[in-house]
Amino acid sequence: MSHWLTLRPAPVQYFRTVSIQSKKPAKNFNLSIRSCSSDPENKYKLIAEVKEKLGKEHSTLPLGKYGRDDEEMIMWYLKDRKYSVKDAVSKLSKAIRWRHEFGVSELSEESIKNVAETRKAYVHDFLDVNGRPVLIVDASKHIPGQFEQYEDEKLCIFMIEKALSKLPSGKQEILAVIDLRGFRTQNADIKFLTFVFDALYYYYPRRLSQVLFVDAPFIYRPVWELIKPLVKSYASLVRFCSAKTVKEEYFAADTVPPNFK
Known part of the structure; x- marks a missing residue:
């Protein structure tokens, strides 16, 4: 379920910029x-x-x-x-x-139980410092073919829905943290990633605020080049960073995900 950053500029700033550069667009x-x-x-x-x-x-x-x-x-x-x-x-x-x-609407903890037990994707118990629900993916635990693709798809959608259900009042977007520590080429799954990005674009538009690719190994770079065209505008949401950055910049001391402590 791999993914993403760079925070999109705030709408007000964007309109200000346009108005300065061109009267007609403004x-x-x-x-x-x-x-x-x-x-x-x-x-x-x-x-x-x-x-x-x-x-x-x-x-x-x-x-x-x-x-x-x-x-x-x-x-x-x-x-x-x-x-x-x-x-x-x-x-x-x-x-x-x-x-x-x-x-x-029929998805439940029970319906995705077998796949969820791998802990390859889960929603963190705490919000990040910006008040966003956090969806964490451990890419090294995704093994293509271990489950039917539909089972992986159900896990993906259930976790997105669960993260959105945790949105505080006034918040509209979630944070995705893709832990790439231990990632190997056999964990790559282009077909599944295509489903994920299509789902986000067509069915959950503008719900993803930022995607952190954490400690991406050298072998992940070619994979990213392959999937980058698939993600289109979502590529601008991706930030490659370290586990230390995740811990220090995105969470308070008592809300850091266990795998990042």
Whole structure:
């Protein structure tokens, strides 16, 4: 389940930069902010438009939480698609259908028990210093073929869902820590990684704040070059760092993950 950093610049700073460099882009962005981000009435109108469009074009999709009438989910995808109703409906309809077909709501500790016992992926008990839930992956424990790929996929999605369930009020993104100590070429699994990155892009957009690749051995570099094109924009979230950096910069003394103490 390998992955990622560089924190994305804060939205306000980004717009300031654009406005300094080019008046035309700044004007376009400012209009977008006023009409879609700062105007509550317009938000509700956009949500209503998405709901209506989903109802007409994708009436077989389920209702309820994570369904075609889930306003919180709709708003998230509107933000992701820069408030384009058409684009939000396209991406959201695929996400809702995928959640239903994959059986995300049916995943449980029991359903992923066998794979989870490897401890190759787990959610840390504490938040990091920035208040983000932490998903930790021990890449050396992933052995392709040890389990059916669907079992690994279920573990991946369950852990993402679990991390998101720990989001404090006001927080929207999680931190992924990929421990590469002990990683060997036989741990590489391009097919599975493709699933992970597709899931993050299509079904959990903008939920990943940062990815730490910890103590990557020399043999991991060629693997990274292979998967980098697959991750697209997520490559900008990746930071290669040491276990010491993880311990000292991302956690308080009493919240450091056991493997990093």
